[in-house]
Amino acid sequence: MRKSVKTPTMKDVAREAGVALGTVSNVFNGAPVGSEYRRRVEEAALRLGYSVNSYARGLRADRTNTIAVILPTLQNSFFASLANAICLELTRNGLRMLLSTTEYDLEAESACIQMLRQNRVDGIIGLTYSETKVDMAGMPYVSIDRVISPSIPCVTSDNYGGGALAARKLLELGCRKLLYLRTGSTVIGETNKRGGGFAAECSMQDVDFTLKSFNDEYGMEPIVQYLDSHLHDGRLDFDGIFCSTDMLLDQVARFLRQRSVRIPDDVQMIGFDGIRRFFKGDYICSTIVQPVELMAETCVDLVSNWNQSRLSALISLPVTYAPGGTTREQVLPDGQ
Amino acid sequence: MRKSVKTPTMKDVAREAGVALGTVSNVFNGAPVGSEYRRRVEEAALRLGYSVNSYARGLRADRTNTIAVILPTLQNSFFASLANAICLELTRNGLRMLLSTTEYDLEAESACIQMLRQNRVDGIIGLTYSETKVDMAGMPYVSIDRVISPSIPCVTSDNYGGGALAARKLLELGCRKLLYLRTGSTVIGETNKRGGGFAAECSMQDVDFTLKSFNDEYGMEPIVQYLDSHLHDGRLDFDGIFCSTDMLLDQVARFLRQRSVRIPDDVQMIGFDGIRRFFKGDYICSTIVQPVELMAETCVDLVSNWNQSRLSALISLPVTYAPGGTTREQVLPDGQ
DNA sequence: TTGTAAGCGTTATCAC
DNA sequence: GTGATAACGCTTACAA
Numbered sequence: 120m121r122k123s124v125k126t127p128t129m130k131d132v133a134r135e136a137g138v139a140l141g142t143v144s145n146v147f148n149g150a151p152v153g154s155e156y157r158r159r160v161e162e163a164a165l166r167l168g169y170s171v172n173s174y175a176r177g178l179r180a181d182r183t184n185t186i187a188v189i190l191p192t193l194q195n196s197f198f199a200s201l202a203n204a205i206c207l208e209l210t211r212n213g214l215r216m217l218l219s220t221t222e223y224d225l226e227a228e229s230a231c232i233q234m235l236r237q238n239r240v241d242g243i244i245g246l247t248y249s250e251t252k253v254d255m256a257g258m259p260y261v262s263i264d265r266v267i268s269p270s271i272p273c274v275t276s277d278n279y280g281g282g283a284l285a286a287r288k289l290l291e292l293g294c295r296k297l298l299y300l301r302t303g304s305t306v307i308g309e310t311n312k313r314g315g316g317f318a319a320e321c322s323m324q325d326v327d328f329t330l331k332s333f334n335d336e337y338g339m340e341p342i343v344q345y346l347d348s349h350l351h352d353g354r355l356d357f358d359g360i361f362c363s364t365d366m367l368l369d370q371v372a373r374f375l376r377q378r379s380v381r382i383p384d385d386v387q388m389i390g391f392d393g394i395r396r397f398f399k400g401d402y403i404c405s406t407i408v409q410p411v412e413l414m415a416e417t418c419v420d421l422v423s424n425w426n427q428s429r430l431s432a433l434i435s436l437p438v439t440y441a442p443g444g445t446t447r448e449q450v451l452p453d454g455q
Numbered sequence: 456m457r458k459s460v461k462t463p464t465m466k467d468v469a470r471e472a473g474v475a476l477g478t479v480s481n482v483f484n485g486a487p488v489g490s491e492y493r494r495r496v497e498e499a500a501l502r503l504g505y506s507v508n509s510y511a512r513g514l515r516a517d518r519t520n521t522i523a524v525i526l527p528t529l530q531n532s533f534f535a536s537l538a539n540a541i542c543l544e545l546t547r548n549g550l551r552m553l554l555s556t557t558e559y560d561l562e563a564e565s566a567c568i569q570m571l572r573q574n575r576v577d578g579i580i581g582l583t584y585s586e587t588k589v590d591m592a593g594m595p596y597v598s599i600d601r602v603i604s605p606s607i608p609c610v611t612s613d614n615y616g617g618g619a620l621a622a623r624k625l626l627e628l629g630c631r632k633l634l635y636l637r638t639g640s641t642v643i644g645e646t647n648k649r650g651g652g653f654a655a656e657c658s659m660q661d662v663d664f665t666l667k668s669f670n671d672e673y674g675m676e677p678i679v680q681y682l683d684s685h686l687h688d689g690r691l692d693f694d695g696i697f698c699s700t701d702m703l704l705d706q707v708a709r710f711l712r713q714r715s716v717r718i719p720d721d722v723q724m725i726g727f728d729g730i731r732r733f734f735k736g737d738y739i740c741s742t743i744v745q746p747v748e749l750m751a752e753t754c755v756d757l758v759s760n761w762n763q764s765r766l767s768a769l770i771s772l773p774v775t776y777a778p779g780g781t782t783r784e785q786v787l788p789d790g791q
Numbered sequence: 792t793t794g795t796a797a798g799c800g801t802t803a804t805c806a807c
Numbered sequence: 808g809t810g811a812t813a814a815c816g817c818t819t820a821c822a823a
Binding site: 465480483484507512514516 | 801
């Protein structure tokens with residue numbers, strides 16, 4: 120009675136197919152089995168609606184084919200793109216994605232990692248900020264954008280090079296008074312190198328530049344004040360601005376336009392990330408594009424072919440420049 | 456030797472704490488245990504770095520505390536928001552999220568559901584298009600935006616009412632020649648009712664309107680042609696446009712602006728979804744806002760408190776209207 | 792190939 | 808509360 124309702128097991132399939140249990144197991148593991156047996160097993164399985172129980176398998180094999188991904192949020196185009204790319208890449212590799220978001224909360228991160236340990240994931244790809252627990256987890260961990268320890272590989276894009284590239288582009292485009300704007304928590308991370316690369320390039324070319332960093336807890340207010348203080352008779356003291364993210368650029372640009380500053384005529388701007396309009400359209404601004412797919416592939420490769428011996432802790436992937444209307448290049452009109 | 460490397464089990468904790476195996480189990484299940492015993496167990500567990508093996512537990516209990524979420528992609532602000540909200544809500548309920556994306560591919564959907572069956576998830580929240588497999592899966596399934604069968608609950612926002620609301624707003628705002636634009640595959644789904652509600656409201660108010668639907672396989676080209684054919688001397692035949700999504704609105708608006716049509720002066724526009732600038736800023740256009748959090752809560756509630764008896768197959772959640780600059784209301788200037 | 796059996800880590804159920 | 812033991816469904820090893 121109850122048996123008829125229960126989900127069928129290998130045993131049931133073996134009985135139904137009239138073969139040994141081991142044979143059924145072999146069939147579902149791709150082990151060599153006589154074709155006639157294989158056929159009978161497959162038919163029986165179909166008839167019974169059988170499917171392997173990964174929990175039993177995982178318990179036995181100590182392998183779950185599941186990778187955890189930890190991100191601060193999906194409410195950010197870059198993270199959403201990253202999650203999407205990682206998900207696709209994992210699927211391609213026959214792996215499942217267990218996704219957690221932390222909302223930038225350090226306690227949530229710890230709770231999350233502990234939960235994942237319970238869940239016996241095969242590895243973690245995480246964009247996290249807390250030091251704790253990660254080492255302790257004792258499982259393959261690939262960090263994004265943040266070096267946690269020498270033994271934990273970190274995948275990031277070439278933030279330093281990207282900053283330099285932005286400076287070079289702005290200079291090529293004729294800018295002479297450069298400004299770098301950054302918001303972000305005080306958190307340390309690879310992305311902070313963007314300003315460094317920018318500054319280095321400016322110095323090298325012997326050009327005037329200003330670096331200005333804001334704590335994003337206070338929103339746009341301090342930034343607006345700063346810009347206003349550099350706005351005289353509708354003219355800005357700068358003719359080229361590099362923003363640490365496309366999102367920041369967008370906000371700054373909107374403010375400047377309100378003040379009748381024309382972009383890119385009066386001031387040219389370059390952002391960072393490579394955000395596209397609705398993810399698939401054109402870039403929302405001229406930008407340094409992060410290689411999202413490549414980052415995803417790299418993360419998945421590292422975490423799934425875990426190999427402590429290759430301990431290159433930091434992997435910087437190449438970025439590219441893409442015009443997007445906030446610089447004075449000829450940009451294809453988007454009549455599309 | 457090897458034992459020292461192996462992850463500790465309950466047995467190890469029991470030995471370390473000097474208590475019975477069952478006691479350890481009770482501690483980790485919140486069952487009543489003498490406080491002295493509890494303390495010893497917790498200390499021993501900490502010392503050993505023990506954590507429950509959910510795979511063993513899942514096998515035994517036939518319950519995995521994992522809910523699968525299937526979405527077409529995360530490369531869409533609305534889906535990303537939805538995924539984010541669902542993830543938060545699941546976490547709040549002590550559940551884990553196994554996320555899969557299908558890229559709108561029906562075969563991927565099937566493969567996905569089959570995989571999830573293997574994985575013994577406790578339930579699925581899915582925005583899928585294929586009929587097959589879902590019923591067969593034989594597990595709690597909550598569908599988003601699409602009625603699959605009477606026995607499968609579908610959570611959606613009030614698309615019909617939203618369409619009507621859009622019409623009402625445009626009329627209130629003085630529009631008299633209305634157009635509804637829609638793109639989308641030929642797929643049937645609840646979102647198709649947006650046009651219906653719009654049309655009904657227009658008819659009821661006895662106002663001229665046109666419904667125009669495009670297959671999104673062909674991109675913007677046919678839409679552009681259509682609009683051009685209704686553009687005479689820089690004046691559009693319509694003074695109010697309702698678009699089936701904010702994304703479509705954005706594309707159309709960009710095209711119209713290129714043609715020097717002013718928005719909202721010459722034509723007012725309302726979209727659907729409630730997309731915000733970078734997810735957290737202001738709305739990108741005047742829009743019918745879907746209640747993403749409420750949808751997430753509803754989905755999680757339905758799937759985790761599975762109860763076949765309440766078979767209200769279709770749950771339409773209330774939408775709201777939000778001005779966003781493409782209609783002639785006074786909108787707060789976004790100096791922020 | 793077959794049948795059998797041990798074991799993965801938990802939970803649940805005994806009698807004590 | 809203890810201790811022992813039988814499941815859960817699968818993999819693996821073994822002898823036949």
